[in-house]
Amino acid sequence: MTAPAAPFTPDPWDDLRAYTAARLALGRAGASMPTGELLRFGFAHAQARDAVHEALDADALARSLADDGLATLQVHSAAPDRATYLLRPDLGRRLDDASVARLREAAGADPTAGCDLLLVVGDGLSSLAVARNARPLIAAVRAQAPSGWRLGPVVIARQARVALADEAGALLGARLVAMLIGERPGLSSPDSLGLYLTWKPAVGRHDAERNCISNIRPEGLLPEAAAARFWWLAQEARRLQLTGVQLKDRSDAAAVIAAAPSAASALPPGARS
Numbered sequence: 001m002t003a004p005a006a007p008f009t010p011d012p013w014d015d016l017r018a019y020t021a022a023r024l025a026l027g028r029a030g031a032s033m034p035t036g037e038l039l040r041f042g043f044a045h046a047q048a049r050d051a052v053h054e055a056l057d058a059d060a061l062a063r064s065l066a067d068d069g070l071a072t073l074q075v076h077s078a079a080p081d082r083a084t085y086l087l088r089p090d091l092g093r094r095l096d097d098a099s100v101a102r103l104r105e106a107a108g109a110d111p112t113a114g115c116d117l118l119l120v121v122g123d124g125l126s127s128l129a130v131a132r133n134a135r136p137l138i139a140a141v142r143a144q145a146p147s148g149w150r151l152g153p154v155v156i157a158r159q160a161r162v163a164l165a166d167e168a169g170a171l172l173g174a175r176l177v178a179m180l181i182g183e184r185p186g187l188s189s190p191d192s193l194g195l196y197l198t199w200k201p202a203v204g205r206h207d208a209e210r211n212c213i214s215n216i217r218p219e220g221l222l223p224e225a226a227a228a229r230f231w232w233l234a235q236e237a238r239r240l241q242l243t244g245v246q247l248k249d250r251s252d253a254a255a256v257i258a259a260a261p262s263a264a265s266a267l268p269p270g271a272r273s
Helices: 014-018 035-053 058-067 082-087 097-109 127-143 164-171 223-240 251-259 261-266
Strands: 072-076 115-122 154-158 174-182 193-199 210-216
Touching: 035 127, 058 072, 058 127, 058 154, 072 097, 097 164, 115 127, 115 164, 127 174, 127 193, 127 223, 154 164, 164 174, 164 193, 174 223, 193 223, 210 223, 223 251
Parallel strands: 072 154, 115 154, 115 174
Antiparallel strands: 174 193, 193 210
């Protein structure tokens, strides 16, 4: 009697799944995907959709940052709701009138208005990323801050795109602004946080004038490692008075040199600075 065929055919690369969350080595059932993989795909897709549409609890984030001793300011983009935000990216890049007035008032009330670094937290395309990872990242950034850097209040922005930080930074007189924002969810990463750094923020800055650190989360770049990379970039930005394509991230090379100065000679000439 012939043995019944297996319900599905395993993929010969199945062992690789122990090393990545990427969707590989799925196997097959006839000409189709196995039922288990189809269900996992549907679950991951639902998580990504939820991350995009779930509202950020800005009040809860403000309370948690207050517990850490941080002052906060809450603002809103010109996109009045989530549906408009998704259809009109341009509105997510600008503050609404009430928020502009709030930041102007905050700047005017401070006789020493202006700061070296302003942190802006925006919901972006994943409020889940902000809820899970913004507070640990801010704590790591503060813990590693070099002496002499003056930080402004943390601005919490709803319905925000990256460029909204430019207007907030300009209104509060920041020399450097960092936008911590929920990244577009992937099927294995619905909670990835991105950080965008811009020198001399002003409305109209282009993406080529920013530096980005992405995939900040427990399964990706840990907050402490992201903060170390951030401060390397921030100090170089202040030294060179620029960010973007002209500021190359050589933080890894700098870490190697700091850990083992004798290894500097083994690095390419362009990585020794």
